[in-house]
Amino acid sequence: MNSRLIIFILAVAFIIAIITSTQLLPQSQLASQVSTTTVISHQANHIVNSSPYYSRDVQPILEQRCVVCHACYDAPCQLKLGSFEGLSRGANKALVYDGERLLEAQLTRLFEDAHTTEQWRKKNFFPVISDTVSTDQNPLDDNVQNSLLAQMLLLKSANPLPKNTPLADELTMTLNQDYQCPTIAQFEDYKANTPLSGMPYGLPAIETSEQQLLLDWIAQGSAKPLRKPITKALQARINHWEDFLNEKSNKSQLMARYLFEHLFLAHLHFDESLTDNLAKNTLQSTSKNIDEQNSKQYFKLVRSATPPGQPVEGIFTRRPFDDPKVKRVYYRFQPVLTTIVHKSHMPIKLDQARMARWTSWFLTPDYQVKHLPSYLPEEASNPFITFAQIPVKSRYRYMLDEAQNTIMQFIKGPVCRGQMALNVINDHFWVMFASPDLAFAENNDKFMQQARQKIALPAEAQSNALPTSWLTYAAMEKKYLKAKSIFIEKEIKNKIPVTLDLLWDGDGVNDNATLTIFRHNDAASVVKGLVGNAPQTAWVLTYPLFERIHYLLVAGYDVYGNLGHQLNSRLYMDFLRMEGEFNFLNFIPLTHREQVRKNWYRGSVSKVEKYVYDANKTSVASAIDYQTDEPLPELYRNIKEKFATIASQEHIVIANTHDQATLKALQKINAIVGANASFIPDSSIVRITDTVGETTVFYTLLRNNAYRNISHLFAEEDRRLPAEDTVTIAPGLMTSHPNAFFTLTNLELDDFANALANINSEQDYKTLRDKYGVYRSAENFWSYADAMHRYFEQQNPIGFGLLDFNRLENR
Structure with a gap:
């Protein structure tokens, strides 16, 4: 027989043997042994036909399955997967969010602080895909073996999560966990110690076809897109x-x-x-x-x-x-x-x-x-x-x-992450604005020229500040507020009646006139309109107050700054919150003003609150003709009436729900008040479909925590008032950081509402989750996520962006 023919027959037999043996392996073992043969044979077809093209094939997978956790400053290990540049930059063990550092950190902003792989390596970023294409005999396999991203994907497919159940305790799900951030050289130890920690972390594995496309692209050298x-x-x-x-x-x-x-x-x-x-x-x-x-x-x-x-x-x-x-x-x-x-x-x-x-x-x-x-x-x-x-x-x-966008910058900018920044605001409050056309002190150029030297902000001390500097700012704030009070007494009192006409009406066309802010523990959101039931507090912003919030928490805030800078920024925001609240209190009758304020600040209050309280008070009386002995609820009703034609209706249940049974169930959820609400996650997404599955609507379900006061930096839980917690459910997207997903039909909505209203224990909540929840490990997790994102994009194509999954609960 011809020697060449013999060699050919032996080669075919060898390949068949390999294929047969791999088919007989258990699925988990097969996944853990994605061999050179598997990758290369698959690659051969792509090389002959068309190689995986990053923008067409790779980027969509990274977006839909990876970016939901790896984006922005809070990306685990600083690994940003929303662009090829972020992927090629790699990961870094240092934390961006660190409220304890004594000195400012080095800047590591993508597209700004370095522009080449070499520059990022000098900033201690290590590769997750190979920096250089292998030139060895088996370059395709070498590129996969040297890629941390590839190995993390293979680890997950080899060790799938248990389905439709809370995950094991070894998988830490807290936002402030210590990330291990292994390099490729450390991966074997990571694999041995945490076999369930493959990627996507704490979520189901991606589809086999999606994984293979990523492996193909990595094997071929991770080509940069055009x-x-x-x-x-x-x-x-x-x-x-x-x-x-x-x-x-x-x-x-x-x-x-x-x-x-x-x-x-x-x-x-x-x-x-x-x-x-x-x-x-x-x-x-x-x-x-x-x-x-x-x-x-x-x-x-x-x-x-x-x-x-x-x-x-x-x-x-x-x-x-x-x-x-x-x-x-x-x-x-x-x-x-x-x-x-x-x-x-x-x-x-x-x-x-x-x-x-x-x-x-x-x-x-x-x-x-x-x-x-x-x-x-x-x-x-x-x-x-x-x-x-x-x-x-x-x-x-x-x-x-663009008031929503301006406020959104301190919600969505780098300051928003973490308790230090966000426990300075309540969980649910409305925001309105003083009219720009009236002769307020803050609208007066002469007054602002005199007062500007009395206003300073923590950014003046730059990023390495002493934590005691707030005392200086407090003294200046007190001087500013005193000057404002004197100006009001001389120039404004008895000249401009304090009615709702003082509030900006959006010039009759701009729905930025009213906003609602929600805080979800260490995240927050701002939406247009007066959403939810009457809140505990509200703000009225004037120009200098609005401007200082921006320069404190956006333009002047350095997420890489030291402890002193971050602490001073948080304490300074106390001044601004109180000023906004006191502006709102001026619409309450003098006889009830102190009673309302004391309800907002019950118990032991901070030195900051005491320091500026007297300076914030004015003797200007409200000119609103109140008809009841409960002016605060009446004021909220009057505000809703005033802005009825201009306030956004995007997230108002009654304006978006025409089926009476559905409306009744949603109103039942919005009426929940009390300790049973404390078992509900801070923010959830609820999918409701009709019985034939033709119509799907997504709602946001929020828990609003109540507090005796929010004037202290620490011990927030000690100031909780669960008996006053409330719930808001509204159509559309009102959070970037969901904690839980639920799915049900419209016929199940009333049962869902009753279950929420009657949760009295963790077991009650587990029963609800088992029936309607979509666990992190759910088989339909990714299909739910995709449907949710499609819906949000269709509803709001300009405002749409992928949600963040880092805060999804494991309970």
């Missing part, structure tokens, strides 16, 4: 706006600086870059080549050393007002290259109408900008000094125009 250049039409829009933001006059330059310091976190999009068909897009569209999706392109406004028409040379400082160290700053647009996630997505549309409004507020008014302000920390950190030449009304009008 991105299509920006279209000519879109570039024309960018050029138009860059010309507007970079005119030569001092007036224009000061306007652009103000806009940048308020927009640097926003996702900007242009009219022409978002098509009318956007609402039809779903997560399924992410399987298309990214080149086909220019219709969904967002941009960030950045400072650049180069003018329009030249490549952007970004200037990325710790804070947006830090010294750029160039003679002239230019404001340019850079594409957002990461997957859009809801917890950091703040979209703003740039169109001709907006440009006209900004022109009318900043450029048309008759004022002179004789000099451009400095970047000295003590001046640049204080917007009342930096932008003193711009009329107060112009600045306030800008902030009101």
Whole structure:
């Protein structure tokens, strides 16, 4: 027999033997032994036909299965998987969120603080895919073996989680857990010690076909994607706006600086870059080549050393007002290259109408900008000094125009993560705004010129601050509030009656006039409208209060800062919260004002609250004609009536639910008050389908915790009032960080409502979860997640972003 034929027959027999032997292996063992043969044989078909293309094949899997945990500053091990650049950067063992560090941390912002793999390695980031393509005899296998991402996926498929049940205690699910962050060299120990800790961590394995696509791409060298250049039409829009933001006059330059310091976190999009068909897009569209999706392109406004028409040379400082160290700053647009996630997505549309409004507020008014302000920390950190030449009304009008987005920046910006930042606000409260057209002290340029030296913010001390600095800020706050009270007594008292006419009505068209803020333990959200039943407290924001919140928690906050900086920021926010609450109290009759305040601050209150309380009080009486002896509930009713035609109805049950049986069940849930609510998760997503499965609606279910007061940094649980807890269920998305998923039919909704209302123990809640819950380990977990994301994108294509799964409970 021909020797070549013999060799061929033996080779075929050998391959058949391998295939047969692997088919006889147990499934778990087969998954753990994804062999060179398996990868290469699969690869051979792809190499012959078409290699896995990152944007078409790999990116959609990473988005739908990985980015839900690996995005933003709180990504475990700083591993951001929302872009190829984040994947190639890799992971880092250091924590970004660290409330105990004594010195500021090094900056590790993706796309800003380093731009090459080599630069990231110098910042102690280690690879999760191989930095170099193997040139050995078996390069495909070597690339998989050297990839931490590949090994984590294989570990999960080899050790699947038990299905439809809470997970083992060895899987830590707390948000503040100590991440192990193994390198590829440490992986064998990690695998031996924590076999259930494969990726996705604490969630079901991804589909075999999805995993194989990822392995194929890694085996072939993890090729970088090609991105299509920006279209000519879109570039024309960018050029138009860059010309507007970079005119030569001092007036224009000061306007652009103000806009940048308020927009640097926003996702900007242009009219022409978002098509009318956007609402039809779903997560399924992410399987298309990214080149086909220019219709969904967002941009960030950045400072650049180069003018329009030249490549952007970004200037990325710790804070947006830090010294750029160039003679002239230019404001340019850079594409957002990461997957859009809801917890950091703040979209703003740039169109001709907006440009006209900004022109009318900043450029048309008759004022002179004789000099451009400095970047000295003590001046640049204080917007009342930096932008003193711009009329107060112009600045306030800008902030009101997108009030939800402006407040959202301290909710969705880096400050929002963690108890230190968020236990300074209540779990549920409404926000309204003083009218910009009335002669309040805060709207008066003369008063603000006098008061600005009495206002300082923690950012002045930069990122390494002493934790006792709040005493200085408290003294300055007291002086400012005293000056405000004197001005009111002299200039305003008995001249402007205190009625609801003092509140901004959105000019009759802007639904930013009323907002609702929810806090879910260490996360929060802000939505338009007066959502939920009457809250315990409410805020009325004036211009300087609104501006200080922004410069405290957004522009001036450094997530990499030390303990002192973070602590001072939290304590300073106490001043601002109380000022907003006291502004609201002015609408309550003088005879009841103290009673309401004491109900908000029961028990032992902090030194901060005592320090500024007297300065906040005024003798200005409310001119509202109250008809009952319970002015606070009556005031809430009056507010709802005043804003009935302008307040957003997006999350109002009665406006979105027409079936009476469904409405009755939802109202039953919204009526829950008391300790039984404390067993309900902070935030849940509830899917309700009709009995034939043709109509699906998603609701958000929130628990609002009650407290004696929130004026202390620690011992929050000791101040809980479970008997006053409430529940809010509303249509649509009202959280970025769900703790639980539920699914039921409309015929089961009444039973679900009754079960929620009658939970009296952890066992009661477990019974509810077993019947309606979607556990982390549920077989339908990913199909539920995909359906949820598709629904949210269809309902709100511009505001849509992937939700964060890091806070999903395991109970």
